[in-house]
Amino acid sequence: MTVFDMSGQGRYRNLWTNYLSGAEAVLFVVDSSDILRLCVVKDELSALLTGGELKRCPIAIFANKMDLPGALPQAELARRLGLTKMLRTWKWSIFATNALTGEGLEEGAKWLSSHLNPNHTQ
Numbered sequence: 715m716t717v718f719d720m721s722g723q724g725r726y727r728n729l730w731t732n733y734l735s736g737a738e739a740v741l742f743v744v745d746s747s748d749i750l751r752l753c754v755v756k757d758e759l760s761a762l763l764t765g766g767e768l769k770r771c772p773i774a775i776f777a778n779k780m781d782l783p784g785a786l787p788q789a790e791l792a793r794r795l796g797l798t799k800m801l802r803t804w805k806w807s808i809f810a811t812n813a814l815t816g817e818g819l820e821e822g823a824k825w826l827s828s829h830l831n832p833n834h835t836q
């Protein structure tokens with residue numbers, strides 16, 4: 715598996731499109747404690763899905779920083795981002811994660827790898 719870690723910083727987001735056409739899966743990491751920026755997250759995810767470069771592939775949303783006070787529970791994060799509607803034609807799932815302790819990461823990674831298209835050849 716080849717993984718590209720794309721920066722979420724605004725000035726680098728335009729680089730995402732260079733990697734989308736060959737992508738077999740997306741792991742989209744959200745800071746679930748940063749409620750003020752959720753509208754930016756929603757817009758960016760929507761643009762990623764509707765830009766035309768990404769083909770249908772599994773999408774795992776990591777509701778990260780679950781350990782921080784005020785972090786939204788994953789169901790609430792999904793609701794605020796409108797994921798059910800936005801991702802209705804995609805295979806997707808959401809996982810509460812803590813990248814510092816590793817909690818939730820394996821579950822999310824396993825889900826993603828088990829939903830990869832088995833017919834893909836590089």
Ligand SMILES: Nc1nc2c(ncn2[C@@H]2O[C@H](COP(=O)(O)OP(=O)(O)OP(=O)(O)O)[C@@H](O)[C@H]2O)c(=O)[nH]1
Pocket residue numbers: 720721722723778779780781782811812813814815
């Ligand atoms: N408390 C907490 N802090 C986290 C967690 N995940 C990452 N961090 C911290 O958040 C900060 C940013 O982490 P990065 O891994 O640099 O974030 P990033 O999104 O990859 O950054 P860019 O690549 O610049 O977009 C660091 O200080 C991490 O230690 C988490 O689950 N909980």
